[in-house]
Amino acid sequence: MADEIIPISRYLQRDVDEDVLPRSIALWGVDGDRSRFALPLWRVVHMAEAERGVIAWRNTTGDRGPHAFVVVDLASDPARLGLTDFPLNRCEQTERPTLHDLAPEGLLVYLGNRDGRTWCLFTDGGAATRAPLSPKKREDILFLAGECAGLLFLRDFADEVDDL
Numbered sequence: 001m002a003d004e005i006i007p008i009s010r011y012l013q014r015d016v017d018e019d020v021l022p023r024s025i026a027l028w029g030v031d032g033d034r035s036r037f038a039l040p041l042w043r044v045v046h047m048a049e050a051e052r053g054v055i056a057w058r059n060t061t062g063d064r065g066p067h068a069f070v071v072v073d074l075a076s077d078p079a080r081l082g083l084t085d086f087p088l089n090r091c092e093q094t095e096r097p098t099l100h101d102l103a104p105e106g107l108l109v110y111l112g113n114r115d116g117r118t119w120c121l122f123t124d125g126g127a128a129t130r131a132p133l134s135p136k137k138r139e140d141i142l143f144l145a146g147e148c149a150g151l152l153f154l155r156d157f158a159d160e161v162d163d164l
Contacts, residue, residue, distance in 0.1 A: 026079035028071040036151055037070040040144040044123060047137050047144075048107050051075035051125030055148055056083055057117045057161060058091075066120075069161065075125055091120040097149065099142055104130040109145040114158045121145050 030038045037055060045053035052073045058065030066083045073079035090100055091110045100108040106124035113119070133141070152158040 026073040026077040028079040048123040049127040050123035111149040
């Protein structure tokens with residue numbers, strides 16, 4: 001990871017479709033201490049050349065979800081909460097942090113399990129022709145996903161979720 005200060009202006013100057021609000025960042029679920037997820041998730045969205053990043057969970061039994069926990073959306077205000085089109089079941093096929101590059105649709109990172117819930121980070125939207133991630137971007141995205149996992153499991157944010 002670079003030690004430089006990140007100038008946000010270069011991230012906001014991107015080509016967008018006509019129906020997308022320029023220079024918008026919509027956040028959902030980042031009230032109070034959960035605001036700590038916003039920066040690492042936003043950086044993942046940018047590196048993945050995506051429009052939306054989501055930390056989501058699903059129960060391993062019963063109601064299988066998925067359910068949004070935190071959303072950063074660069075293409076819609078209010079943030080889109082729909083999660084039905086992304087293969088979150090891939091998170092259940094692994095037992096360690098794994099990045100699935102589903103170019104050009106997005107990416108999926110398994111974050112962990114706790115109390116019968118599987119946690120993932122995913123991105124979607126953005127460049128329809130995005131190439132697979134470079135090794136450097138993969139490393140940086142996994143580092144940022146590790147920050148999110150640390151917040152979830154070491155700071156016990158994962159324990160604050162009520163079953164639906």
